[in-house]
Amino acid sequence: MQRFGDEELRYLQQVIDSQKLGSHHGDMTPAVEERFARKWGAQYAICVNSAMSGLHMAVAAAGVGPGDEVICDPVVHFGACAVMYNNGVPVFADIDPYTFTIDPASIRRCITERTKAVICTNLFGLPCDYDPIMQVAAEHGLIVIEDNAQAVGATYKGKYTGSIGHIGVFSFEQSKQLATGDGGMCITSDKRLHDEMRITRLIGWLPEKRGDPAERWRQGRLGWNYRNTEMVAAVLMGQLDKADTILQNHRAAGAILNEALEGCRWLLPQRVPEHCTHTYWVYGCRFEGEKVGVELHDFQQLAAREGLSASYHYTTLTAAAIPLFTEVRAYGRGCPLNCPLYEGQVSYGVEQTPRCQELLDRLVLVGFSAWDLDFCKRQAECLSRIREAVE
Numbered sequence: 001m002q003r004f005g006d007e008e009l010r011y012l013q014q015v016i017d018s019q020k021l022g023s024h025h026g027d028m029t030p031a032v033e034e035r036f037a038r039k040w041g042a043q044y045a046i047c048v049n050s051a052m053s054g055l056h057m058a059v060a061a062a063g064v065g066p067g068d069e070v071i072c073d074p075v076v077h078f079g080a081c082a083v084m085y086n087n088g089v090p091v092f093a094d095i096d097p098y099t100f101t102i103d104p105a106s107i108r109r110c111i112t113e114r115t116k117a118v119i120c121t122n123l124f125g126l127p128c129d130y131d132p133i134m135q136v137a138a139e140h141g142l143i144v145i146e147d148n149a150q151a152v153g154a155t156y157k158g159k160y161t162g163s164i165g166h167i168g169v170f171s172f173e174q175s176k177q178l179a180t181g182d183g184g185m186c187i188t189s190d191k192r193l194h195d196e197m198r199i200t201r202l203i204g205w206l207p208e209k210r211g212d213p214a215e216r217w218r219q220g221r222l223g224w225n226y227r228n229t230e231m232v233a234a235v236l237m238g239q240l241d242k243a244d245t246i247l248q249n250h251r252a253a254g255a256i257l258n259e260a261l262e263g264c265r266w267l268l269p270q271r272v273p274e275h276c277t278h279t280y281w282v283y284g285c286r287f288e289g290e291k292v293g294v295e296l297h298d299f300q301q302l303a304a305r306e307g308l309s310a311s312y313h314y315t316t317l318t319a320a321a322i323p324l325f326t327e328v329r330a331y332g333r334g335c336p337l338n339c340p341l342y343e344g345q346v347s348y349g350v351e352q353t354p355r356c357q358e359l360l361d362r363l364v365l366v367g368f369s370a371w372d373l374d375f376c377k378r379q380a381e382c383l384s385r386i387r388e389a390v391e
């Protein structure tokens with residue numbers, strides 16, 4: 001099976017035949033939205049041109065504005081950017097050191113009277129721990145946004161991620177499990193959140209009034225143009241035709257490396273809790289070489305000699321310590337972090353999320369490919385040789 005091939009071409013041909021290339025006019029976008037919502041167990045799906053657009057719309061739909069805080073994942077900064085697009089203030093919670101996902105107890109500690117929402121990243125393809133997250137959100141009336149850009153096909157207690165929080169945001173950028181080159185999707189089962197996002201996706205017009213110039217502004221908001229093209233919807237249709245096989249390949253690739261690292265005390269694959277399935281966008285491990293007297297640098301040299309394809313820097317700094325925040329750069333003049341409407345006091349720096357920084361300093365990403373399981377097997381053999389040398 002080719003990653004992109006006959007399935008995608010068939011739907012692309014339909015789009016060309018229709019002579020309607022914009023989602024304003026065509027039928028492919030509503031069709032793929034309906035199909036996606038059904039597959040992911042949500043009432044509504046809204047196709048967009050990227051996950052960043054989707055996150056922007058999701059944070060807006062959560063009602064976040066100047067002076068509001070949103071609790072964010074500290075490994076990646078995508079959610080925090082979306083908060084600032086809405087003139088809100090990101091507050092970083094720390095992670096669980098072994099699952100690498102946001103720690104519900106840390107979320108609880110970050111809550112203030114200004115908190116409006118939480119953005120949880122299903123990191124590398126693994127779901128966050130949603131039961132306690134939804135519990136704390138319910139107690140404080142917070143909207144939970146799942147950044148599911150990396151985790152298409154992951155499940156938590158039998159439900160697909162993206163459908164567990166109030167809004168789930170997906171990415172179909174080239175490297176993702178389901179890809180359209182660029183593209184994204186927001187899903188929700190909340191009609192109000194859905195209606196808000198439909199409006200902001202389309203320049204702030206009421207979608208059902210867009211043909212009526214006098215009416216379309218009447219209840220509109222400030223919005224953006226985050227429309228996808230019909231070609232993106234067509235490629236996504238093709239990807240959905242073979243989604244089960246693609247996602248199975250991702251799990252199979254992960255399983256090959258898991259087997260090679262079974263029982264390893266010093267190179268610990270991201271821990272997958274019993275009630276979760278991982279969908280392996282990348283394969284992350286925590287290096288604990290001190291248990292066997294091996295420095296990271298020595299491991300890197302050994303790995304290179306044994307032919308292991310690996311990288312050691314996903315991001316070097318916790319999002320809480322990147323200059324965008326520590327130097328209050330934001331829009332170039334500090335806004336919205338120093339907004340006069342903001343009555344809180346937020347701090348940024350490594351010390352805000354030490355467990356995240358510690359993980360990033362020890363993170364090993366073992367190269368793998370869901371499209372080449374033989375490569376994964378060779379990687380597994382390298383890992384076995386490295387283990388023999390170290391242990």
Ligand SMILES: Cc1ncc(COP(=O)(O)O)c(C=O)c1O
Pocket residue numbers: 049050051052053076078079121147149150170171172173183184
């Ligand atoms: C966790 C996460 N969120 C958001 C994004 C942004 O996705 P997009 O490129 O579709 O805007 C990415 C991109 O890799 C991501 O990994």
